[in-house]
Amino acid sequence: MLAYHNHIYHKKSDESAKLRILFIHHAGGSAIHYFQFSDLFPKYWDISFLEIPGRGTEKSNYKVENRENLYSLFDEISSSISDIPLALFGHSFGAHIAYELAQYFQLKKNSPLIWLGISGKKPPHIYLKNKSDYEPAYLRSFDSLLQWLKSMGGTPQEFFNSPELMDYFIPILRNDLKLCHNLETSLPHFPKLEIPIGLFSGISDNRVSLEAIKEWELYSIFPTQLEKFAGGHFYFQNAEQILTDKIVNQIHHYL
Numbered sequence: 001m002l003a004y005h006n007h008i009y010h011k012k013s014d015e016s017a018k019l020r021i022l023f024i025h026h027a028g029g030s031a032i033h034y035f036q037f038s039d040l041f042p043k044y045w046d047i048s049f050l051e052i053p054g055r056g057t058e059k060s061n062y063k064v065e066n067r068e069n070l071y072s073l074f075d076e077i078s079s080s081i082s083d084i085p086l087a088l089f090g091h092s093f094g095a096h097i098a099y100e101l102a103q104y105f106q107l108k109k110n111s112p113l114i115w116l117g118i119s120g121k122k123p124p125h126i127y128l129k130n131k132s133d134y135e136p137a138y139l140r141s142f143d144s145l146l147q148w149l150k151s152m153g154g155t156p157q158e159f160f161n162s163p164e165l166m167d168y169f170i171p172i173l174r175n176d177l178k179l180c181h182n183l184e185t186s187l188p189h190f191p192k193l194e195i196p197i198g199l200f201s202g203i204s205d206n207r208v209s210l211e212a213i214k215e216w217e218l219y220s221i222f223p224t225q226l227e228k229f230a231g232g233h234f235y236f237q238n239a240e241q242i243l244t245d246k247i248v249n250q251i252h253h254y255l
Contacts, residue, residue, distance in 0.1 A: 002038060007077055010116065011038040024094035025167035027180060028173030030056045040244040048081065052097070057174045063175055066182050074104045075119035086112040087236050087251050092233065093180050095121035100183065103190050115251050116193065119200040122212045123219060127184040138177035144168060152207060154234030173186040196222040198250040203228050225250060243252030
């Protein structure tokens with residue numbers, strides 16, 4: 001059973017936790033989409049899931065729309081996740097949030113961070129280089145945003161058959177995409193991270209090429225390691241244990 005406190009769900013280990021991994025969800029998603037990972041990691045790990053305000057348990061809470069809002073959120077959660085060594089894993093939008101959180105911790109003394117997992121996300125400099133060539137997704141019309149969502153894969157048809165679900169989730173998705181756009185187009189001159197970065201990608205992802213995700217190697221002083229999976233943007237659906245094993249192997253390599 002998962003406990004919830006201060007924007008974070010977590011499953012405590014059966015014994016005193018020696019390491020924590022924090023999952024950060026994709027745009028329009030929720031921590032609940034990653035709960036299936038809670039039983040797959042070693043028993044001595046604390047498995048945690050961040051719920052970005054504006055959805056689920058956080059639906060009535062404030063929205064996170066820019067870096068100032070985001071770092072206020074980090075201030076709220078930092079003390080509750082920094083008591084033991086910490087690994088981060090973010091998918092798509094969540095990967096950029098995880099990168100910002102890694103930079104946040106790097107500025108602190110005695111950072112708990114040991115590893116960053118980036119899944120299904122181009123590094124921000126690619127967006128900055130090409131930002132004049134594409135329309136930000138959050139500015140699309142309702143119907144265009146639905147088509148964009150369908151092109152990503154991973155969303156069941158039942159969602160698109162339900163006006164109620166679409167009316168509920170599309171505003172959440174739009175706000176997440178706006179936040180991501182604001183972060184990527186106003187990126188400070190961050191230093192390289194002093195922790196290893198693990199990269200995870202579906203070989204058929206039509207949004208993020210293997211060549212693009214490899215460029216995260218520019219963001220760490222350590223060599224990056226790319227794990228490739230069959231599938232598209234949500235390659236880990238029905239392959240959760242395979243992904244878990246890859247994450248554990250990478251982290252154990254650096255411990």
